[in-house]
Amino acid sequence: MTSKSNDQIVGQELKLKKKKVLDEVIPSTKIKSGTDSTANEQIDLRPQFGATNSADVRLRIFGPNREEYDGNPLRLHSQTLQTSDFFKALLSERWSSNIRPFEIEVTTDQSFENYLKCIEMMYSSTSSLRFSNVDECLAILSVASELLVDKLMQQCMRYLEAVRWNSEEESKIRNLLSSLSLSVLPDLNARLNKQNNNYLEFVRENIKAMLYFLSSCDCADKKQPIIRGAVGKFMVENLQEDESSGIAEMCRHIILEEFKANIEIAVTSNTEKNAADEEHSYFALLWPFTLIERCDGTTMEDALKILCEEMKLAHIIMQPQKHYTASRYTKVMLPILLGCLDALANGKIIAERKLRVGFLTIWLPVMARLLCPNLYFNHISDNDVLKTQLCRGVSNVVETLPFADWRGIYNIWIDCCAKYSIDLRIPFASGCKVLHEHK
Incomplete structure (x- = not known):
């Protein structure tokens, strides 16, 4: 009798130890259903923002066709959300209610991933905000402008002003900023303002200088193809710019001007130069035409x-x-x-x-x-x-x-x-x- 009782006691102790080990390896997180205080223990895979136990807002996110985000509801904090004028307005409608936590639903055309990134950045200090590339910054700027998060919009524009762009990225920046009702930072606006007469004149002078160098250097100069390639690439890329920028029309005018000038040189110098010089002047005529062929039909x-x-x-x-x-x-x-x-x-x-x-x-x-x-x-x-x-x-x-x-x-x-x-x-x-x- 005593032996059996001892065996039962040992078995119970082993079960308790096993449970303790499992609890340490897999900690349980309580997820509340509505305002029900009853808790079912399971792992919560939803993204966490700040201290969950102090969250006083439950946010449910829906797509444009009412598709629901898998991680709904998000547990958030009204103090952080009020940095967004959009959420601040939604929360102000609920202050008189005694129901806690606040329940909020939003519908958005933005991707859930970008929406969550934006919320995550709202929880970060301005100094710690970082973007991996221009595309990510533009995606966050689009959400931030929808949620009216001023500090985040400012940081996005500061990033865009400070980093390098390629022509495709610049086009995306212009398109997004023109579609949003934003007060663009002066430095970013200055960088984008290619209608500035000083900028256009600077580009014109530099292209002219490069073309003059190409027309005067020796045919055998090995640097010539490299320089021509760089100048040609610049001009063709800018010919595809929005006409309102003024650069496209300027490059088109310069190419045609160069083509006409080289024809006149070929005519007047026909009997005045040696064979090498004549060949140089005629190949100088062919080069602008190769650029013209890459332009639109009007230029042709x-x-x-x-x-x-x-x-x-x-x-x-x-x-x-x-x-x-x-x-x-x-x-x-x-x-x-x-x-x-x-x-x-x-x-x-x-x-x-x-x-x-x-x-x-x-x-x-x-x-x-x-x-x-x-x-x-x-x-x-x-x-x-x-x-x-x-x-x-x-x-x-x-x-x-x-x-x-x-x-x-x-x-x-x-x-x-x-x-x-x-x-x-x-x-x-x-x-x-x-x-x-x-x-």
């Missing part, structure tokens, strides 16, 4: 107008030339002219009838002559590919012209093909098609 159309105004250059190219001069024309002018022809053919350039006719009248004979085998091309396969490109481009453009204009261009086309050994099948096929349509 303006480049086409410049070419049609420069009949002297076309006349020079059609004259008998030394081999190195003919080679230079072919390497530089042919890509420019075929680029314009392709842009007309595929609709990138929406040019008036007069401009289309003028371009073909002036430059079709030049393109045909530059494709003449004894000028530059030693490989007939390359030559044939470009001749086909020329003929198909001309065919597509002449089909946009009235019959009276088409007939004049067609005669020039046939004459060029016969004179420079270009396959007549494409022009004849195009002619038959047009004649069939007009019979």
Whole structure:
């Protein structure tokens, strides 16, 4: 009897020790249901803000379609929430109530993750607020502006003003700030204010200086491609800016100005320089055109107008030339002219009838002559590919012209093909098609 009683006592002691060990390893947290004081012991996986036992607000968050956040309700503190004018207004409606804790529901279009981050930052001191990148800061700024947390909005703008942006991030910053009713910090506003005349003038002067350096440095200078790449990247990126900033129009104007100036240099210096200098001046003409091709159709159309105004250059190219001069024309002018022809053919350039006719009248004979085998091309396969490109481009453009204009261009086309050994099948096929349509 005594032995059995001792065994029971030992067993009970072991159970108590086991329970004590488990309690130490897995501490239980009490979660209250409503105002019920009865507690079910289980692990609380919801995010914790401050001391849970002193929380006097229960916040339930819902998405735009009333989808509920899994961690509802959040246990928060009215003293902290009152740093938000939004929550302060909600709480003021409940002060007269004797029910504690306060029950609040909010519906938001923001992601739950960003909403919680914003609440977490409301519990932090201003000096400890940190953002991992611009995107996170913008996400928090969007929530903070919705909740009207002034200290957090100020800190977000201070961060944005102080860190580097790329062009995509700058666009996001501009779009968000323009969509929010915020008083933007002066320093951030100054950084974003690219309409400032001093800023535009500074950019203009620096681009001009870089272009002058490129036009004056030696062709063999190994630094030239690096500098051209940097300048070109800057200008093309800024051409995609919002037109209201003024930078896009300024870069567009500078590129076209450079293109026109280089054509004039090529015309006036044709007989005044040695072969190396001539090659340098003509490659200086090709570079701005490669930028123009990356711009919109309006810029391409303006480049086409410049070419049609420069009949002297076309006349020079059609004259008998030394081999190195003919080679230079072919390497530089042919890509420019075929680029314009392709842009007309595929609709990138929406040019008036007069401009289309003028371009073909002036430059079709030049393109045909530059494709003449004894000028530059030693490989007939390359030559044939470009001749086909020329003929198909001309065919597509002449089909946009009235019959009276088409007939004049067609005669020039046939004459060029016969004179420079270009396959007549494409022009004849195009002619038959047009004649069939007009019979």
